[in-house]
Amino acid sequence: MPNLYLVGFMGAGKTEVGRALAERLGYRFVDLDAMVEERLGVSVQQVFADLGEAAFRRAETAALRSTVALDRVVVATGGGAFCSAENRDIVRRGQGVSVYLDLPWEVLEARLPGPSPERPKLGRPEENRRLFEERRPHYAAATIIVRLSGEETPAAMAEMVDRALVETTCAT
Numbered sequence: 001m002p003n004l005y006l007v008g009f010m011g012a013g014k015t016e017v018g019r020a021l022a023e024r025l026g027y028r029f030v031d032l033d034a035m036v037e038e039r040l041g042v043s044v045q046q047v048f049a050d051l052g053e054a055a056f057r058r059a060e061t062a063a064l065r066s067t068v069a070l071d072r073v074v075v076a077t078g079g080g081a082f083c084s085a086e087n088r089d090i091v092r093r094g095q096g097v098s099v100y101l102d103l104p105w106e107v108l109e110a111r112l113p114g115p116s117p118e119r120p121k122l123g124r125p126e127e128n129r130r131l132f133e134e135r136r137p138h139y140a141a142a143t144i145i146v147r148l149s150g151e152e153t154p155a156a157m158a159e160m161v162d163r164a165l166v167e168t169t170c171a172t
């Protein structure tokens, strides 16, 4: 069974959906940010502050690479992970199925806090919007795109992802 990688912008609910989906499928849930924190022994926030974004991205790529050896896992990626060609390649070569949680910008914007050390990539609203637009084509390169309104519960979103997975598997 292929591993599943949830991708999308901050605030899309990748972690909550990931947990619900893993439970539904009987898979293990893995949070990529938590893996980075475990490997480096410090929070994502601290990695950004002390070592910089490039160090975070290297650790993120290394953590992602290590998930390829795992079996039956749902991986919630960080919002920037699928925006690197190297990372998308790791997922593809590892036979992973990537799933974009596609929410309207207005919904994401309403969910996101202002600039906060906990979310080092967030800035002013217009900067966040620009970042989202830059990233969207990368997210859209996922194997499966699940369009969401933002009204769904994590369990309902997990069900939608599951259905899309079945449809994709049947079609190939």
Ligand code: S3P
Binding pocket: 008, 009, 010, 011, 014, 033, 044, 077, 078, 079, 080, 081, 118, 119, 120, 121
């Ligand atoms: C990031 C998103 C965060 C985390 C880090 C960088 C990004 O994850 O990986 O702060 O570049 O969008 P979430 O998408 O889970 O917030």
